[in-house]
Amino acid sequence: MEVKARAPGKIILAGEHAVVHGSTAVAACIDLYTYVSLRFPSDSDDDDTLKLVLKDMELNFSWSVTRIKATLSHLGSPFPSTPTTCSMEVIKSIAVLVDEQNIPEAKIGLSSGATAFLWLYTSIIGFKPATVVVTSDLPLGAGLGSSAAFCVSLTAALLGSLNSVHLDKNHQGWLTYGESDLDLLNKWAFEGEKIIHGKPSGLDNTVSTYGNIIKFRSGNMTCIKSNMPLKMLITNTKVGRNTRALVAGVSERSMRHPDAMSSVFNAVDSISKELSTIIESPTPDDLSITEKEERLEELMEMNQGLLQCMGVSHSSIETVLRTTLKFKLASKLTGAGGGGCALTLLPTLLSATVVEKVTTELETCGFQCLIAGIGGTGVEVCFGGLS
Amino acid sequence: MEVKARAPGKIILAGEHAVVHGSTAVAACIDLYTYVSLRFPSDSDDDDTLKLVLKDMELNFSWSVTRIKATLSHLGSPFPSTPTTCSMEVIKSIAVLVDEQNIPEAKIGLSSGATAFLWLYTSIIGFKPATVVVTSDLPLGAGLGSSAAFCVSLTAALLGSLNSVHLDKNHQGWLTYGESDLDLLNKWAFEGEKIIHGKPSGLDNTVSTYGNIIKFRSGNMTCIKSNMPLKMLITNTKVGRNTRALVAGVSERSMRHPDAMSSVFNAVDSISKELSTIIESPTPDDLSITEKEERLEELMEMNQGLLQCMGVSHSSIETVLRTTLKFKLASKLTGAGGGGCALTLLPTLLSATVVEKVTTELETCGFQCLIAGIGGTGVEVCFGGLS
The missing domain is CATH 3.30.70.890 (GHMP kinase, C-terminal domain)
Structure with a gap:
């Protein structure tokens, strides 16, 4: 079984910096995406591995599911419908798993992404072997919301694999989530963003989740629909x-x-x-x-x-x-x-x-x-x- | 007898454009000057000529005083203490005198300056032969107030030649006018600026006359003294x-x-x-x-x-x-x-x-x-x- 998800990046159309001082800002999603493919091994396979493949960067992470379970067993069963903040203690435990991967020095910034991955994966799916492949149109660390697009698309694939979500036909085979599933997804993605960024505003994951254009001011976000090609x-x-x-x-x-x-x-x-x-x-x-x-x-x-x-x-x-x-x-x-x-x-x-x-x-x-x-x-x- | 005068150019330190919409602006004089030298022929000379020499531009204008008098006789005696706006009718009469000078096409913009010169000269001095030599540190038409510096320095030389002004010692032989003479001088210079610019704000001649720094808003000007070298x-x-x-x-x-x-x-x-x-x-x-x-x-x-x-x-x-x-x-x-x-x-x-x-x-x-x-x-x- 394969679930694919894609989540868009974002730009700030107006109001950056001033928003910190109480002004309105406007963000919008862009049709440049991060793609996540989630594949579970068929029953005949006897695999114990969770793989994360960052294809653009030619980076492969793999963990023994048994090892993950041993490290994070205190988390118990997965809790997909209850987005939870990863405690500092759990972050430290996961960091040990990430450190074992020997990420090249130049790409050490990706370790927080791998930590967010393991937190979202184990919280939503539990301890199950799978292969997750990530590709992206978005440059990293350029302010286009690449980390949020990663968290959102990953969460979408994970929740999608549970078959508990409501989907609407969209275009070219892509399906959209129902409103309440989007809310759940957005909350999980925000938890991932917190692991990567510390204190994110929540704007990036919100734009990546709901798309369209978002007007925000003093923490309040309003989704508006564009009525012109742009x-x-x-x-x-x-x-x-x-x-x-x-x-x-x-x-x-x-x-x-x-x-x-x-x-x-x-x-x-x-x-x-x-x-x-x-x-x-x-x-x-x-x-x-x-x-x-x-x-x-x-x-x-x-x-x-x-x-x-x-x-x-x-x-x-x-x-x-x-x-x-x-x-x-x-x-x-x-x-x-x-x-x-x-x-x-x-x-x-x-x-x-x-x-x-x-x-x-x-x-x-x-x-x-x-x-x-x-x-x-x-x-x-x-x-x-x-x- | 020779009278020399120098009047500074100006810059806008802050507030250009916004001042048109009610904001405060700040202008300042700069130590770049337009110099006017006024020399009357000695009694022994039997000269009937009024000469205007724009030295930097290698331009020489000269008029027969008799001819000027014939054209502008209706003005009567000079009226140095009563700054008066040059009527459209008189501008037209003077324009005839200026046109006769055959100003080269490329420098035709100077003809309004020559008109202002003849108006200020005849109004303050009357119909008398003299040689007026102008030089300047200021580029023309670059927004540094060159035309105002011309009108102010010319008026200063003209009024100075009348011996009716109060002067204070300044530095290196230069003398400054008393406050009421400056007011008179500024009004005359403004009349010259009107001939050159149509509807000047009066800022340029005011800065050139009084020096220092001028804060202005909605037509009100306040002179402030700088307390730092700049x-x-x-x-x-x-x-x-x-x-x-x-x-x-x-x-x-x-x-x-x-x-x-x-x-x-x-x-x-x-x-x-x-x-x-x-x-x-x-x-x-x-x-x-x-x-x-x-x-x-x-x-x-x-x-x-x-x-x-x-x-x-x-x-x-x-x-x-x-x-x-x-x-x-x-x-x-x-x-x-x-x-x-x-x-x-x-x-x-x-x-x-x-x-x-x-x-x-x-x-x-x-x-x-x-x-x-x-x-x-x-x-x-x-x-x-x-x-």
Whole structure:
């Protein structure tokens, strides 16, 4: 039996950083996915192994199920319907299992992912041999929600294998979960994210689970449906960021210049609200698609100026802005800034030639370019044959 | 008899564009001057000529005083103590005199300056032969207030020649006017600016007349004294701008996104107020010079981000930002944007080597670099010998 699941990555369309100071932000899922395939050995096999294959990274982990059981026996039976936080004690026990895998030094950052894997797997499925293969369209650690997409797709495959979920037909063989199953799935994925990130906001797993576009403010998230096709060029500058330091920098600037910065955060709040209204409003509304795109481009330019005002841009981001501006395309950084990724809106009527030209020029700078549709469906599963 | 006068140019330290929408802005005079030398022929000369020599441009205008008198006789006696607006009718009469000078096509923009010259000269001095020589440190049409510096220095020389003014010793032979003479001078210079610009705000002539730093909001100007040495690198990108179109662009953006833009203007207002407070506060205050400079740099970076948010930056300005940032120097555009000039704060402790390096690199881009002290004295005159 094979269950496959895929869960999308996310981008921040507007409001990063300002959201920490009470502004509205808007995130959206992108049609770039992490795929998880879960396969249980047939009854005839006499296998005792749980395998995790990170195919893109050519990494194979394998544990003896007996060994896992011995280490985590105090967990008892699996408890798929009760998402539970992994205690520090259990994390330590799992860490021992992960450490035995001798992860190469350069990929040591993956060990927390392997820990989350073992926690989700044993909590939902128990102690059972299987092979889990992971592939992804998403670059790691670039702010596109790759770890959440991993946790969500893994949880989806695990819950899907239990046959206790309600599924709706979707497209091309992919099935979507019912609302209450999505809620359960999202909670489990959040527990996985906590193991990987410590104190995640829960935004990434929520976007990856429910898809669409999510407006969030002070911890409250509202799902909104896009009423326009929206395509973005995502440029990964590959410049590593220290998110914590960037967030702290904005807070310090805000303490030094409270009046100015509070107006800046208000401006971002207005931009996020306007942007989500435009995306949500029926097309053709009073505005045509092209007019909507022009409004969004202007809002992106404005948001980028405000991010520069907060001091979180970076010369690599400026290079993307400059390059795309040559083709009259609007861009902004997305996520923490200080490097990371930039978004460029690709208008509906933009010719493929221009897209190719701008992509080539950005790649010449050493950047990675991805093209993504914005605001589609969230996590999906399928059973058997689909490859 | 020779009277010389010099009047400084200006920069906008903070608040350009936002000031149109009710925010506070801060302007300052710079120690780059326009110089006017006024010489009357000795009694032995039998000269009937009024000469205007624009030395930097190698342009010479000369009019027969008899001819001027015939054209403008209805003006009657000069009226130096009563600044008067030049009527459209008189502008037309003077235009005839200017047109006769056959100004080369490329320099036709100077004809309004020549018109302002004839109006100020005949109104203050009457119909008398003289030679007026003008030189300037200021690039023309770059937003550094060159036309106001011309009107102010010309008026200062004209009023100075009447011997009816009160002068105070200043430094190196330069003398300053008393307060009421400055008020008179400023009004006349404003009348000249009107001929050149149509509807000037009066800011440029006011800064050039009174010097120091001027905080302005909704047409109200407050003179503040700088309490710290402040030096700026002014980079003239030489990219021509259409100020009217840029101002209109911000207004249109403001109509499309009223909430966001009103917060942006509020942020700029806070920045201008904070900036002027820092410059005005005694040093050493609670902040050292270096700390003050760091605050100013941060405010400049923030203001620049907000200007980008308004959509008035330009790729040439971004080039200046990028280049100066390599040397850890903060910059912002100054004035209308869309090209024009950028300011870079040169901290007190910055080595001459770094200044030289950054200047060289900017000049390699085809830009003109000027270094200016900020917030000094306004218009000054001297008599006789000084060269």
